[in-house]
Amino acid sequence: MLNIIKVSNDQQFNEVGAGIIAGLLQSNPRAILGLATGSTPVGVYSHLIELYKQGLVSFAKAQSFNLDEYIGLAADHPESYRRFMNEKLFNHVDxxxxxxxxxxxxxxxxxxxxxxxxxxxxxxxQVDLQLLGIGHNGHIGFNEPADELQANTHVVELKKDTRAANARFFNSIDEVPTHAMTMGIASILKSRQILLMARGASKADILARALTGPLTTQCPATLLQTHPNVVVLVDEAAGGRLS
Incomplete structure (x- = not known):
């Protein structure tokens, strides 16, 4: 079942996203969180930090598993996902x-x-809540379009367009790693609930394809249609083609 939440601005996006995560932790302090990186969840994590400082949420008994990491980047590399998570969330909560x-x-x-x-x-x-973004080619995690998809965590060669999209975080595309390690599709779909987040008009077409188009491994995000509990959080631009 898809539950689509459209918001009108970044503040609402961050508040709703953080509220879903905080609500889970309030009802289940030992929750297992599946976390994601990239620009989309940064504001959500920032709002979670504010909720923590206000004493409204605690991570003390929680566990987390991130979706993916670049191959070849040390944990302290400025663009590693471990460092991202430490700086954007972990170092600021309990x-x-x-x-x-x-x-x-x-x-x-x-x-x-x-x-x-x-x-x-x-x-x-079982992961209680899995956060996801969506790539312009329909990838979730780093599960790229392919004839066949891997069920479990695996090493993947990144598509040129994925590397190009991530080049904005590096000095040039030449610095973007060519491979990554990612949770597989089966691992993602085993989660009790999935929170798919997307912002901006550039995601409107692929989001509509993912949520309403035919199931295909050439757009891995379409497989989310098979999950019983998916919340889709979008701004008006990203959700422009969704009813």
């Missing part, structure tokens, strides 16, 4: 860093590290 998990982009054996990440996910239990 979560135990030992309970935060991000794929190891510098593992000597990335394939083995991916298998270990899958094992950690399975041992932890």
């Amino acid at each position: 979560i135990d860093l030992m309970n935060t998990h991000v794929p190891d982009g510098t593992a000597a054996d990335p394939e083995k590290a991916a298998q270990e990440y899958t094992r950690m996910l399975e041992d932890a239990g």
Whole structure:
């Protein structure tokens, strides 16, 4: 079931997104959160930090698993997703860093590290809320369009357009890693609830395709249609083609 929430400005977007996460933690302090990076959730995380400072939410008993990480970037690299999460959320709330998990982009054996990440996910239990963005080509996590999709955490070669879209965070596209480690589609779909977030007119077409088009591995986000509990949070521009 898809529950589409349209908001009119960034403040509402951040408040609604943070409210969904905070509400979960208030009802289930031991919740397992599936977290995402990128520009879309930054404001949501910032609002969560404010709620924490106000004493309205605690992460002390929660666990988190991030969707993905670049291969080859150390945890302290300015564009690593581990550093992103530390700077945008973890360092400012009461979560135990030992309970935060991000794929190891510098593992000597990335394939083995991916298998270990899958094992950690399975041992932890079902993710209560999985945050997602959506790529312009329909990727979720770094599950790129392909003839076949991987079920579990795996190493993926990034598409040229994905690297181009992420180049804005680097000095040039040449610095954007060519590979990443990502949770697989099955791992994402096992979550109890999914929160898909999108902003801006550039996401309107792919979002409409993902939520209303035919299921296809060439647009991995279409597989979200098979999940029983998806909340779609969009601004007016991104949701312009959604009823």
